[in-house]
Amino acid sequence: MNKVFKTIEEAIADIKDGAVIGIGGFFAAGVPRTLIQALIKKGTKNLTICCGSGPLLGAYRELDGLVAGKQIRKLIDSYGLFRSATKGSQNAFEQLVRSGEIEFEVYPMGTLAEKYRAAGAGIPAFFTPVGSGSMVEESVLSNIKEKRAKKETRVINGQTCVLEYALKLDYAFVHAYMGDEEGNLRYRKTARNFNPVMATAASVTIAEVENVVYPGDIDPDTVHTPGIYVQRVVHVPRITFDITNL
Amino acid sequence: MSKFEGLPREIIALRISKEIEDGSYVNLGIGIPTLVGNWLEGRDVHLQSEIGMLKTGAMAEGDDVDQDLINASCQAVTEIPGSSYFDLVESFAMIRGGHVDVTVMGAFQVNEQGDFASWMNPSRGLDGVGNVGGSMDLAVGARRLLIAMEHTTKTGESKLVTKLTYPATAVKKVHMIFTDLAVMEVTPKGLLLKEIYPGLTVEDIQSVTEPKLIIADDLKAIEL
Numbered sequence: 001m002n003k004v005f006k007t008i009e010e011a012i013a014d015i016k017d018g019a020v021i022g023i024g025g026f027f028a029a030g031v032p033r034t035l036i037q038a039l040i041k042k043g044t045k046n047l048t049i050c051c052g053s054g055p056l057l058g059a060y061r062e063l064d065g066l067v068a069g070k071q072i073r074k075l076i077d078s079y080g081l082f083r084s085a086t087k088g089s090q091n092a093f094e095q096l097v098r099s100g101e102i103e104f105e106v107y108p109m110g111t112l113a114e115k116y117r118a119a120g121a122g123i124p125a126f127f128t129p130v131g132s133g134s135m136v137e138e139s140v141l142s143n144i145k146e147k148r149a150k151k152e153t154r155v156i157n158g159q160t161c162v163l164e165y166a167l168k169l170d171y172a173f174v175h176a177y178m179g180d181e182e183g184n185l186r187y188r189k190t191a192r193n194f195n196p197v198m199a200t201a202a203s204v205t206i207a208e209v210e211n212v213v214y215p216g217d218i219d220p221d222t223v224h225t226p227g228i229y230v231q232r233v234v235h236v237p238r239i240t241f242d243i244t245n246l
Numbered sequence: 247m248s249k250f251e252g253l254p255r256e257i258i259a260l261r262i263s264k265e266i267e268d269g270s271y272v273n274l275g276i277g278i279p280t281l282v283g284n285w286l287e288g289r290d291v292h293l294q295s296e297i298g299m300l301k302t303g304a305m306a307e308g309d310d311v312d313q314d315l316i317n318a319s320c321q322a323v324t325e326i327p328g329s330s331y332f333d334l335v336e337s338f339a340m341i342r343g344g345h346v347d348v349t350v351m352g353a354f355q356v357n358e359q360g361d362f363a364s365w366m367n368p369s370r371g372l373d374g375v376g377n378v379g380g381s382m383d384l385a386v387g388a389r390r391l392l393i394a395m396e397h398t399t400k401t402g403e404s405k406l407v408t409k410l411t412y413p414a415t416a417v418k419k420v421h422m423i424f425t426d427l428a429v430m431e432v433t434p435k436g437l438l439l440k441e442i443y444p445g446l447t448v449e450d451i452q453s454v455t456e457p458k459l460i461i462a463d464d465l466k467a468i469e470l
Contacts, residue, residue: 027297027316028316028320052334053318053379078377078378078380079378079379081377106375107378108379109296109334109338110380113335113338117335129342129386130386132416132417136378141376144374145373148374189312189314189331191314193298194334195333224333240313243321
């Protein structure tokens with residue numbers, strides 16, 4: 001079962017306008033930059049981009065590219081705005097969020113991780129105490145008023161809990177340090193972050209891998225993402241990037 | 247302008263470090279909380295970073311910077327003997343599941359019931375959204391939630407309030423509040439003033455605090 005694609009263009013060739021794409025990474029670490037760059041070049045539009053914690057603030061050039069190409073319809077994240085209000089107000093993405101041209105939906109980070117986990121694990125929805133007593137309990141956090149759907153709550157063991165739904169992805173882009181031809185992946189240090197859970201939540205997971213190896217080269221005891229979750233593997237060079245100030 | 251001059255941010259962090267017991271697992275938020283880490287070096291305290299690291303080391307500089315090794319504030323950090331890495335699902339199982347002993351966070355406002363606001367500043371003008379990050383998960387799961395903040399806003403208004411005017415992060419979760427002027431504990435009867443900046447009086451602190459303070463019997467100067 002060889003899942004390696006020769007070029008990144010082939011690996012993303014079937015992604016159509018309107019796709020729901022998960023992107024791994026946490027701020028600067030573990031972001032599948034090369035896949036996003038290929039998506040910018042391809043020009044696919046009307047995308048719903050699903051993140052965990054600001055990978056597009058870390059990969060800010062890629063965010064600029066997606067925004068300039070008017071490719072994003074909706075972005076989901078827990079931390080998607082620049083920390084600095086001044087920097088944010090000058091940022092093209094944030095300006096489109098303000099004007100409502102891009103829909104921006106926000107969840108607490110752990111709830112978002114669990115939404116991807118639930119999608120990958122066949123659980124349609126779950127109750128969590130996170131967000132109780134805040135705006136998160138009342139309705140979906142969105143910049144668009146009409147999209148603020150009311151949330152269901154239930155008191156469990158005396159604690160108000162919020163019903164949150166699984167978030168299924170058409171595609172997941174993940175970045176791994178090492179991967180074999182059969183899609184077994186290993187990540188490096190804190191570049192692991194959201195990548196493993198994103199890989200479970202998608203119909204098609206595409207892994208950009210710095211070091212592609214043969215089956216057996218990764219000690220089975222140290223595989224982070226088993227190959228069953230990964231449909232496509234593509235080799236990418238190791239890119240050096242700035243750890244940016246948010 | 248603040249009415250009184252108090253502790254610099256680094257020294258608020260020092261005071262908080264003294265509140266953390268050896269053997270604790272601790273998560274530090276962005277801002278003053280991050281500075282607490284500088285005072286914990288060499289202590290038997292393990293820092294949990296929600297990006298997916300336990301026993302986070304000191305900030306990395308020069309050749310030690312590794313682009314695959316950052317903390318949840320996007321700063322380059324180091325690994326030390328006993329460090330471990332894990333994914334986000336595991337990280338938030340630790341956080342939400344009540345395994346983290348102490349969480350230190352910043353806030354825009356805290357009220358006397360222990361509700362606090364930290365995720366959205368309405369003056370930014372983004373209606374309905376903000377950077378929640380891991381703040382709500384951390385607040386729900388932390389066994390002890392400590393807030394580190396300036397006592398007043400830049401324009402001198404109390405950040406300790408009777409009613410939050412910013413959107414809440416969580417309700418009834420804050421245990422203690424450490425500011426540049428005072429140390430307070432949230433009690434069922436209200437805010438208990440325990441320590442004050444040397445040279446200031448109880449009346450001084452009350453004059454920049456909206457809720458009526460309860461004064462501790464053993465009120466003392468902030469202990470460093």
